[in-house]
Amino acid sequence: MDPETRFNELIQRLRQRQCRLTPQRIALIRVLTSSEDHPTAAQLYDRLRAQFPTMSLGTVYKTLDLLFEMGEVLEISVSDGAAHYDGRKPFPHPHLICIRCRKIRDAESSLAENMTLEITQTSGFRIVGHRLDFYGLCPDCRQAE
Amino acid sequence: MDPETRFNELIQRLRQRQCRLTPQRIALIRVLTSSEDHPTAAQLYDRLRAQFPTMSLGTVYKTLDLLFEMGEVLEISVSDGAAHYDGRKPFPHPHLICIRCRKIRDAESSLAENMTLEITQTSGFRIVGHRLDFYGLCPDCRQAE
DNA sequence: GTGCTTGCAAACAGTTTGCAGATAG
DNA sequence: CTATCTGCAAACTGTTTGCAAGCAC
Numbered sequence: 061m062d063p064e065t066r067f068n069e070l071i072q073r074l075r076q077r078q079c080r081l082t083p084q085r086i087a088l089i090r091v092l093t094s095s096e097d098h099p100t101a102a103q104l105y106d107r108l109r110a111q112f113p114t115m116s117l118g119t120v121y122k123t124l125d126l127l128f129e130m131g132e133v134l135e136i137s138v139s140d141g142a143a144h145y146d147g148r149k150p151f152p153h154p155h156l157i158c159i160r161c162r163k164i165r166d167a168e169s170s171l172a173e174n175m176t177l178e179i180t181q182t183s184g185f186r187i188v189g190h191r192l193d194f195y196g197l198c199p200d201c202r203q204a205e
Numbered sequence: 206m207d208p209e210t211r212f213n214e215l216i217q218r219l220r221q222r223q224c225r226l227t228p229q230r231i232a233l234i235r236v237l238t239s240s241e242d243h244p245t246a247a248q249l250y251d252r253l254r255a256q257f258p259t260m261s262l263g264t265v266y267k268t269l270d271l272l273f274e275m276g277e278v279l280e281i282s283v284s285d286g287a288a289h290y291d292g293r294k295p296f297p298h299p300h301l302i303c304i305r306c307r308k309i310r311d312a313e314s315s316l317a318e319n320m321t322l323e324i325t326q327t328s329g330f331r332i333v334g335h336r337l338d339f340y341g342l343c344p345d346c347r348q349a350e
Numbered sequence: 351g352t353g354c355t356t357g358c359a360a361a362c363a364g365t366t367t368g369c370a371g372a373t374a375g
Numbered sequence: 376c377t378a379t380c381t382g383c384a385a386a387c388t389g390t391t392t393g394c395a396a397g398c399a400c
Contacts, residue, residue: 080374080379101365116382121365137282141390142364154320156328167328171320175299179312179339183301187341194324196332225354225399246389261357266390286365287389 066148067093070132077130087112088123092133092147098155098164100142136164136191154192160201167194211293212238215277222275232257233268237278237292243300243309245287281309281338297321299337305346312339 061069070089074081091107092099099107101120108115124145127133134146138157144164146155154167172192180187206214215234219226236252237244244252246265253260269290272278279291283302289309291300299312317337325332 078375082374082380084381114382118366118383119381122380125366154324156324156330158330159333165328167324169320169323171316171323175314175316175320175337176339178314178316179299179301183310183312183339183341184344184347185301185303185339185341186347187339188304189340191336191338191340192320193336194321194328194330194332195334195336196328196330199329202329202331227355227399229356259357263358263391264356267355270391 061148063094063148070127070147073130073132079126084112084115084119085123087115088120089127089147092127092145095147098136098144098146100144102142104145131189134191136193138162138164138193154194156194156196156198158198158201159195160197163198165198167192206293208239208293215272215292218275218277224271229257229260229264230268232260233265234272234292237272237290240292243281243289243291245289247287249290281336283307283309283338297335297337299339301339301341301343303343303346304340305342308343310343312337 067089070093071081071086074085079085087108088104091104095104095107101117101124104124105115105117105120108120124133127147128135132147134149136144136146136155138144140162149166154169154172156165156167157163169192176187176190179185179190212234215238216226216231219230224230232253233249236249240249240252246262246269249269250260250262250265253265269278272292273280277292277295279295279297281289281291281300281302283289285307294311297317299314299317301310301312302308314337321332321335324330324335
């Protein structure tokens with residue numbers, strides 16, 4: 061899905077929920093949907109402040125929480141403290157996380173869906189989300205070794 | 206693997222590393238290997254303090270870090286702040302996490318290994334670990350709905 | 351005896367909260 | 376006009392760090 065479509069989708073969802081469409085929220089959704097990487101709250105805050113000096117970190121957190129509760133944003137916790145966010149693919153999918161440079165990439169796997177199905181059927185849980193994180197050295201960092 | 210065997214294995218690994226076998230470390234490994242659930246550092250501390258009043262939370266963290274770096278303990282980050290630890294199955298495996306009662310259970314899946322293989326081959330990453338967490342409502346909490 | 355380990359307390363980082371003032375609808 | 380939202384700052388939580396005293400080897 062291209063960023064523009066996703067942007068409009070999120071705006072639409074907020075409208076449905078009768079949430080106020082403040083400039084801050086619109087700007088955050090803009091940045092979130094156009095980010096190729098998986099930024100932390102602080103990184104989003106930095107990117108926003110450049111073009112939106114009045115934005116505050118607290119508002120970033122509040123808006124991310126709102127979108128998270130709506131199921132429109134994925135929270136990825138790497139073991140580096142801060143949570144990372146993915147607003148482009150709200151459906152779960154595997155991530156590749158480099159243990160050296162901390163970069164996060166999306167991974168494709170045909171088996172992810174089947175595994176979710178298998179677990180759903182055998183566990184008795186009603187599954188509402190999953191996180192599939194793979195840790196390792198990315199190609200760049202392997203060379204640097 | 207039964208708790209006793211795993212306990213001895215961990216003690217052995219520490220010896221190999223020439224680490225001191227202090228009473229604190231032995232007690233923590235005892236609790237860790239006999240825990241059916243996935244306790245946080247604070248929970249481990251509470252369980253230890255009962256029979257070991259001099260134990261400090263800092264030591265719990267330091268010992269967990271040591272075992273984690275040795276690859277003998279899994280760190281599971283739920284989105285509830287604190288990290289949970291699993292010392293019984295150091296090889297990665299899927300976890301089921303209840304979003305209501307926060308309980309964490311082990312899940313079995315035949316596909317987990319294949320998926321890891323697939324990702325390893327297509328990503329260019331050298332994979333050293335993975336985390337497969339499934340979020341949902343456990344059978345108990347589904348009934349309570 | 352040596353140097354790793356502990357316990358304590360202070361420091362730290364990320365996140366959450368409370369509230370007065372601002373503003374979208 | 377009103378209820379929601381923002382911005383700020385203080386509070387909180389989990390974790391890390393530094394260092395003197397203790398103890399495994």
